[in-house]
Amino acid sequence: MRLHPLALIAAVIVALEGVLILIYAGVQLLDLIGGGAAEVPTAIALLALTAVFGVGMLALAYGIARERTWGRSGGIVMQILLASVGLMLPAVFEVPGWVAVLVVAPAVVAFALILIASRRAPEDADER
Numbered sequence: 001m002r003l004h005p006l007a008l009i010a011a012v013i014v015a016l017e018g019v020l021i022l023i024y025a026g027v028q029l030l031d032l033i034g035g036g037a038a039e040v041p042t043a044i045a046l047l048a049l050t051a052v053f054g055v056g057m058l059a060l061a062y063g064i065a066r067e068r069t070w071g072r073s074g075g076i077v078m079q080i081l082l083a084s085v086g087l088m089l090p091a092v093f094e095v096p097g098w099v100a101v102l103v104v105a106p107a108v109v110a111f112a113l114i115l116i117a118s119r120r121a122p123e124d125a126d127e128r
Contacts, residue, residue, distance in 0.1 A: 010113035011065035013106050014075050017052065017082065018057030025050040064114060073120050079111035 036041035052112045060078060063071015086103030089095050 003065065006113045006115040007043060007064055007067060010117060011061045011071075013110040013113070014057055014064055014078070015061035017078075017106060017110070018061060020056050021050060021057055022053035025054055027079065031087035042071050072114050075114050079107040079114070082107040083111070 006066070025047055028043065028050060032040070032043045032047060045093060056074075057078060060071050060074045064075050086100045086107065089100045090097050091104065104124050
């Protein structure tokens with residue numbers, strides 16, 4: 001079984017997204033330790049959810065790299081979620097539009113690559 005090159009690129013993008021989310025969880029942890037959280041229980045819950053989200057993205061990247069259906073389907077769902085979050089960032093958090101592009105562009109690229117890689121030619125499908 002040979003990994004489709006586009007699936008490998010998609011897996012790398014999803015893994016990088018997962019790593020960035022875990023870095024953000026680290027920033028949240030530093031903010032919590034530094035006393036910057038207004039509501040400590042809420043900050044702890046958000047930190048836990050962010051960490052789980054990051055680890056989940058890494059697991060999906062592994063599934064995509066291993067050409068598992070759960071990796072592809074979960075990867076597609078997460079890219080749709082990331083794109084929708086990225087699109088609402090400027091309106092909700094008043095961040096510059098380029099920040100939204102930094103979130104949306106990799107999500108759209110990964111979404112497309114996952115779909116393209118999953119549409120193998122019939123002769124490749126027999127080798128799986």
